[in-house]
Amino acid sequence: MNWIQQLFSRRQLDRDLAEEIRQHMEEKVEELMAGGLPRKDAELAARRAFGNPASLEEQGRDVWRWAAVEDFLTDVRFALRQLRKSPSFTLACILTLALGIGANTVVFSVVNAVVLRPLPFAQPERLAVVGAIDARRPEEISDFSYPNFFDLRKDNTVFEHLVSFRSTDATLTGSSRPVHVRAQIVSWDLFPLLGIQPALGRGFVRQEEESGQRAVVLSHEVWRDEFGGDPGIVGRSVTVDSQPHTVVGIAPRDFAFPPGDRTVGVWLTLGRDADSSTITPITKQRGARLLSALARLKPGVSMRQARAQLDVVAASLARAYPDSNKNMAKTQVLPAASALAGEAKGPLFLLLGAVGLVLLIACANIANLLLSRTAERSREFALRAAIGAGQGRIVRQLITESLTLSVIGCGLGIAAAMWTAQFLLPLVGDAVPRIQETSIDGRVLGFSVALAILTTVLFGLAPAIRVAKSDFQAGLREGGRSVTDNSDGLRGALCVGQIALGLVLLSAASLLIASFVQLLRRDLGLQPERVLSFSVDLPGKAYPKPRQLSFHSELLDRLASLPGVEAAALAMPLPLTGSQMHIAFNIQERPARPSERPSSDMALVTPGYFKTIGAPLLQGRGFTERDDDSAPPVLVVNRAFADRFFPGEDAVGKWIQPGASTGPGDPKMRQIIGIVGNARQSMLKAAADPIYYFPYKQLPWCCASVVVRSAAAPGLLEPEIRRTVSALDKQLPVFDVVTLDTILTKGFAQARVPVYLLGGFAGIALLLTVVGLYGVLAYSVVRRTREFGVRIALGASRHEVLGLVLRRATRLVLTGIVLGLAGALAVGRLISQLLIGVSSTSPLLLTAACVVLALTAASAAYFPARRAASIDPVRALRAE
Amino acid sequence: MKNTERKDLFPGALEMMVLQTLSGQPLHGYALVQHIQRNSNDLLQVEEGSLYPALQRMLKSGLVKADWGVSSTGRRVRIYEISEAGAKHLAQEVRSFERMLEGIRLVLSPVKP
Numbered sequence: 002m003n004w005i006q007q008l009f010s011r012r013q014l015d016r017d018l019a020e021e022i023r024q025h026m027e028e029k030v031e032e033l034m035a036g037g038l039p040r041k042d043a044e045l046a047a048r049r050a051f052g053n054p055a056s057l058e059e060q061g062r063d064v065w066r067w068a069a070v071e072d073f074l075t076d077v078r079f080a081l082r083q084l085r086k087s088p089s090f091t092l093a094c095i096l097t098l099a100l101g102i103g104a105n106t107v108v109f110s111v112v113n114a115v116v117l118r119p120l121p122f123a124q125p126e127r128l129a130v131v132g133a134i135d136a137r138r139p140e141e142i143s144d145f146s147y148p149n150f151f152d153l154r155k156d157n158t159v160f161e162h163l164v165s166f167r168s169t170d171a172t173l174t175g176s177s178r179p180v181h182v183r184a185q186i187v188s189w190d191l192f193p194l195l196g197i198q199p200a201l202g203r204g205f206v207r208q209e210e211e212s213g214q215r216a217v218v219l220s221h222e223v224w225r226d227e228f229g230g231d232p233g234i235v236g237r238s239v240t241v242d243s244q245p246h247t248v249v250g251i252a253p254r255d256f257a258f259p260p261g262d263r264t265v266g267v268w269l270t271l272g273r274d275a276d277s278s279t280i281t282p283i284t285k286q287r288g289a290r291l292l293s294a295l296a297r298l299k300p301g302v303s304m305r306q307a308r309a310q311l312d313v314v315a316a317s318l319a320r321a322y323p324d325s326n327k328n329m330a331k332t333q334v335l336p337a338a339s340a341l342a343g344e345a346k347g348p349l350f351l352l353l354g355a356v357g358l359v360l361l362i363a364c365a366n367i368a369n370l371l372l373s374r375t376a377e378r379s380r381e382f383a384l385r386a387a388i389g390a391g392q393g394r395i396v397r398q399l400i401t402e403s404l405t406l407s408v409i410g411c412g413l414g415i416a417a418a419m420w421t422a423q424f425l426l427p428l429v430g431d432a433v434p435r436i437q438e439t440s441i442d443g444r445v446l447g448f449s450v451a452l453a454i455l456t457t458v459l460f461g462l463a464p465a466i467r468v469a470k471s472d473f474q475a476g477l478r479e480g481g482r483s484v485t486d487n488s489d490g491l492r493g494a495l496c497v498g499q500i501a502l503g504l505v506l507l508s509a510a511s512l513l514i515a516s517f518v519q520l521l522r523r524d525l526g527l528q529p530e531r532v533l534s535f536s537v538d539l540p541g542k543a544y545p546k547p548r549q550l551s552f553h554s555e556l557l558d559r560l561a562s563l564p565g566v567e568a569a570a571l572a573m574p575l576p577l578t579g580s581q582m583h584i585a586f587n588i589q590e591r592p593a594r595p596s597e598r599p600s601s602d603m604a605l606v607t608p609g610y611f612k613t614i615g616a617p618l619l620q621g622r623g624f625t626e627r628d629d630d631s632a633p634p635v636l637v638v639n640r641a642f643a644d645r646f647f648p649g650e651d652a653v654g655k656w657i658q659p660g661a662s663t664g665p666g667d668p669k670m671r672q673i674i675g676i677v678g679n680a681r682q683s684m685l686k687a688a689a690d691p692i693y694y695f696p697y698k699q700l701p702w703c704c705a706s707v708v709v710r711s712a713a714a715p716g717l718l719e720p721e722i723r724r725t726v727s728a729l730d731k732q733l734p735v736f737d738v739v740t741l742d743t744i745l746t747k748g749f750a751q752a753r754v755p756v757y758l759l760g761g762f763a764g765i766a767l768l769l770t771v772v773g774l775y776g777v778l779a780y781s782v783v784r785r786t787r788e789f790g791v792r793i794a795l796g797a798s799r800h801e802v803l804g805l806v807l808r809r810a811t812r813l814v815l816t817g818i819v820l821g822l823a824g825a826l827a828v829g830r831l832i833s834q835l836l837i838g839v840s841s842t843s844p845l846l847l848t849a850a851c852v853v854l855a856l857t858a859a860s861a862a863y864f865p866a867r868r869a870a871s872i873d874p875v876r877a878l879r880a881e
Numbered sequence: 882m883k884n885t886e887r888k889d890l891f892p893g894a895l896e897m898m899v900l901q902t903l904s905g906q907p908l909h910g911y912a913l914v915q916h917i918q919r920n921s922n923d924l925l926q927v928e929e930g931s932l933y934p935a936l937q938r939m940l941k942s943g944l945v946k947a948d949w950g951v952s953s954t955g956r957r958v959r960i961y962e963i964s965e966a967g968a969k970h971l972a973q974e975v976r977s978f979e980r981m982l983e984g985i986r987l988v989l990s991p992v993k994p
Binding site for chain 1: 910911930
């Protein structure tokens with residue numbers, strides 16, 4: 002029987018024992034009576050032999066007691082009684098703790114979901130994100146081209162599988178209506194790599210990578226929504242982008258690949274890319290870098306070993322293909338879960354650190370409260386010591402009280418965390434991968450419980466030390482009231498620590514807030530209000546190039562003539578989305594070898610684009626309808642481009658040759674005909690990136706989005722737009738209908754949420770610090786009432802008494818600020834990467850943080866000081 | 882109690898005797914007392930006051946098992962039975978007891994010249 006069962010079945014055991022003893026006695030009595038004794042004597046004799054049955058039962062019970070647990074429970078009961086006796090103290094402690102632990106739990110649960118929780122695939126620790134390192138931009142992971150990917154896959158011995166993936170849009174027909182779906186084009190062994198079995202059918206096979214092969218795996222949702230969950234769909238043909246594809250499998254429910262991305266509806270093989278409609282399919286272009294890669298390491302191979310081997314392959318490719326690979330001689334191999342969290346990791350760990358500091362400050366507050374309480378209870382402790390409680394026993398009791406507080410605070414904190422997470426997560430949206438999977442799982446619970454224990458130690462230690470050191474007898478002799486309280490130093494130290502930590506948080510928050518304000522105040526270079534964008538995917542087979550062009554002209558014409566539409570244009574990619582296409586070019590005046598050429602972001606736009614998004618034309622001219630294939634090849638660049646590549650020169654009129662091609666004769670030498678303002682491609686970057694714009698008619702690539710400027714609220718246009726598109730072709734789904742304002746809001750949400758949270762944490766920290774300081778000073782004034790009374794009676798002026806208290810406060814605050822400044826500078830360096838347009842050592846912000854802290858501290862010190870100064874000496878002395 | 886006669890000889894002796902008795906047959910508490918008393922020719926008297934705590938201890942550490950049953954006299958009694966662990970424990974105890982006895986005998990034996 003284990004002890005848990007014992008705890009529960011104890012009552013039964015007790016009953017059994019009592020019954021057994023009763024039967025035993027009767028049996029004995031009967032036997033004695035059989036030997037001739039009268040009943041009375043027999044009963045007496047039996048009882049004598051037994052001793053006291055009650056104490057016997059007691060002894061029996063003792064055997065079953067789980068002594069440590071029950072003593073502990075007794076202590077807990079006592080602790081609860083003690084806490085009930087001082088409800089305001091208890092409430093203050095529990096709320097502070099619930100706040101601290103709750104906030105930590107929320108942040109940790111997000112970190113857990115985004116970074117720590119293993120991916121939902123077989124042996125996730127062996128999954129690695131593999132990427133190229135471009136020597137020109139070594140801080141970020143670059144994509145692979147197909148030929149490079151194939152060579153890495155073939156020549157490595159460290160991976161069981163290496164899978165490429167890239168996202169695209171697709172139109173799915175075959176059920177009732179055409180639908181737009183997100184698609185991933187993957188190399189064949191995706192499912193074996195993940196260790197996932199499709200729910201129906203199979204994954205891809207190697208042959209399906211070949212040219213001419215068309216296989217598709219449907220997501221569970223698409224299968225359910227578009228095909229009614231018909232199991233017979235496997236093996237049948239559906240139409241993806243106007244081409245028949247064989248459905249080979251249905252993905253399991255809740256399957257998400259890329260990990261955390263639940264929007265993907267179909268997985269296609271790279272057979273499609275092998276037939277991409279350019280002169281050279283992209284599977285043969287070594288310079289077309291557009292693949293992400295995921296690998297499964299062979300057992301026993303470390304990330305580092307894998308990277309070392311890939312670097313060897315990459316270096317040999319760099320030697321073999323210098324034109325495309327010279328700068329790509331290095332690779333990166335990172336644990337998949339952590340790598341996928343990407344840029345979200347920095348802010349998350351920053352928040353976790355911040356919220357940890359808040360908890361530390363909260364603990365200091367509670368420790369201070371407990372210290373004061375311990376001093377007040379010294380008479381109780383003295384009494385307990387006098388009746389035989391050892392110091393160890395009293396310390397244990399104190400720690401039990403702390404633990405009880407922690408457990409209640411922790412429980413409330415976890416409940417608060419669950420509640421907070423519910424309304425916090427929608428604010429973040431899907432900007433951070435896997436964040437929507439945030440939940441309170443075992444690891445989070447473990448973390449919170451660990452925090453509860455840690456906090457118990459942190460704030461329970463101070464009073465315990467104080468009790469362990471104190472002389473109880475003295476307490477009893479003096480009546481416990483004016484007992485010397487030697488914990489002032491400890492209290493002061495806690496207070497200094499709080500102020501230091503508070504300053505660290507305050508300065509970090511001020512840096513991030515300032516950085517965010519910079520972000521908001523930056524000129525976006527366009528006017529996003531009243532602009533709506535949407536996409537129509539033209540399947541390549543039904544819409545060869547010329548038909549695409551005529552479809553788009555017709556669409557833009559019809560849109561422009563809608564009432565309320567001011568302008569309409571095509572753009573690829575959309576501004577503000579952070580989506581970038583990076584392409585190298587050659588400047589005619591300064592030709593360079595391919596590997597030495599400069600590169601820039603590019604965009605394809607139609608003539609009305611700059612007017613539609615509200616980007617000003619600064620110099621030269623914009624595109625017109627005449628800039629088509631029969632006209633001279635031209636470009637428009639932005640200000641950043643002109644400044645970066647033609648500093649001090651006039652960029653208009655210069656000739657450059659971008660490496661972009663869609664047909665024979667490319668790439669062409671193109672003349673720059675105009676300069677526009679820096680319309681932002683990515684709103685979160687510090688500076689505007691250089692961009693060159695191609696006239697869409699001269700480079701009609703796929704997947705352009707439509708932007709429409711409306712005279713009224715842009716959302717009202719959506720039905721009209723859908724009607725217009727469907728009038729042109731009923732088979733074309735309209736998707737991604739979104740205003741630029743929404744894109745902007747969503748983009749900022751990613752930056753805003755951590756800033757708000759950190760600001761909130763800093764505010765809480767400030768409040769706790771001030772409350773802590775107030776508590777320390779107020780308590781010391783109460784304790785020194787008699788002393789101040791004597792001083793005043795002996796002729797000290799009120800000002801002098803006021804000064805006594807304020808001087809102590811100043812000493813504490815100044816020490817805290819000095820320590821805090823050192824911490825703030827260190828933390829500033831840590832977070833400097835997250836800052837935009839703000840120096841991590843900004844003297845202005847540091848000073849501001851110090852001043853805010855000092856002012857709030859002054860207000861906290863003022864009231865106790867005034868109370869000290871207004872002590873009535875007569876009453877103070879009489880009170881003794 | 883003023884009884885000076887030591888009935889529990891040394892710690893563990895009662896346990897050992899109980900286990901030994903139970904290894905013969907399952908018995909209830911009263912019968913155990915009787916049995917030990919009889920078999921020791923009344924030299925040993927088991928004090929009921931220490932029998933039951935001892936039984937509870939053994940029950941808790943799994944040396945014996947107990948079940949309610951009906952005695953030969955038709956009484957509802959708890960019948961104890963030795964468990965496998967109990968048997969092992971008994972063998973061990975007996976061995977160490979014998980070693981101890983051997984030691985005592987050697988010490989008490991007349992000093993050789």
